[in-house]
Amino acid sequence: MNPVARIVLIVVYSILGLAATGRATVQIIESFSEAPLAYTLSAISAALYVLIAVALWRGWETVALVGSSLELFGVLVVGTLGVVDSTLWPDETVWTGYGSGYGWVPVLLPLAALYFLVKGRQRRAAANR
Amino acid sequence: MGAYSSLVYPAVLVVSGALVVLGVATLIAVGTHRVLQWAVTAAYVVVGLQALWVAALLLSGTKASLVVTLGYLVATVALLPLLGIGRLGHPDAALEDPDPSRPVLAPDQIARVDAGAAIAVGIALAVASWRITVLLGGGS
Numbered sequence: 372m373n374p375v376a377r378i379v380l381i382v383v384y385s386i387l388g389l390a391a392t393g394r395a396t397v398q399i400i401e402s403f404s405e406a407p408l409a410y411t412l413s414a415i416s417a418a419l420y421v422l423i424a425v426a427l428w429r430g431w432e433t434v435a436l437v438g439s440s441l442e443l444f445g446v447l448v449v450g451t452l453g454v455v456d457s458t459l460w461p462d463e464t465v466w467t468g469y470g471s472g473y474g475w476v477p478v479l480l481p482l483a484a485l486y487f488l489v490k491g492r493q494r495r496a497a498a499n500r
Numbered sequence: 501m502g503a504y505s506s507l508v509y510p511a512v513l514v515v516s517g518a519l520v521v522l523g524v525a526t527l528i529a530v531g532t533h534r535v536l537q538w539a540v541t542a543a544y545v546v547v548g549l550q551a552l553w554v555a556a557l558l559l560s561g562t563k564a565s566l567v568v569t570l571g572y573l574v575a576t577v578a579l580l581p582l583l584g585i586g587r588l589g590h591p592d593a594a595l596e597d598p599d600p601s602r603p604v605l606a607p608d609q610i611a612r613v614d615a616g617a618a619i620a621v622g623i624a625l626a627v628a629s630w631r632i633t634v635l636l637g638g639g640s
């Protein structure tokens with residue numbers, strides 16, 4: 372994987388992990404009963420961001436690949452469900468509106484991560500041939 | 501609150517903007533990296549000043565939520581180590597790490613990593629500082 376892209380992705384995942392962890396912590400401490408599913412999803416997304424950041428740093432490419440795929444799946448499902456039925460989410464999560472509250476970074480970031488991870492694997496496979 | 505919203509908060513926004521602009525400039529021309537490093541130093545100074553000022557405001561009594569405001573404040577400080585993260589890819593730093601997957605960067609790659617980090621941190625710093633100011637009742 373391109374080392375520049377790898378470290379920049381780690382930085383952005385760390386920032387998003389920090390933001391999502393803060394959001395989830397406040398939501399769960401202050402008003403978990405109001406929207407348990409939404410706030411649990413916030414906590415899951417926070418954990419996923421931190422896991423992907425660590426995986427990218429430690430070179431656990433498969434973990435990063437699976438994590439980014441899960442993240443993309445989550446943001447697409449939560450975003451689409453919000454469009455289909457706006458009453459489904461009593462409160463916002465990081466992934467609501469495809470991550471519009473975070474400048475759509477939550478939907479763009481896994482796409483970038485998957486691009487660089489897959490490209491890195493393809494390059495390595497080509498070099499091994 | 502007056503001095504915070506008229507002096508400290510604008511200073512944080514100016515430095516955040518400088519990080520983004522110089523980050524983009526460094527991606528285009530690696531030679532700008534040295535100027536970016538000055539902006540990183542300035543970021544440490546203004547964020548430190550903001551942390552002290554906001555802590556003083558919170559201690560003196562404010563209607564802002566203590567937990568949320570402190571959370572954002574801690575976040576602004578936690579962002580700082582990400583500035584200049586390219587140093588982790590310096591060959592000397594990598595030599596001390598037994599991890600074989602540790603990235604080793606060339607000088608121009610270190611500059612580009614620092615530039616990308618400066619752009620991301622600059623945006624996040626501005627947003628977090630704006631949220632602190634809103635919570636303290638100094639913005640909308």
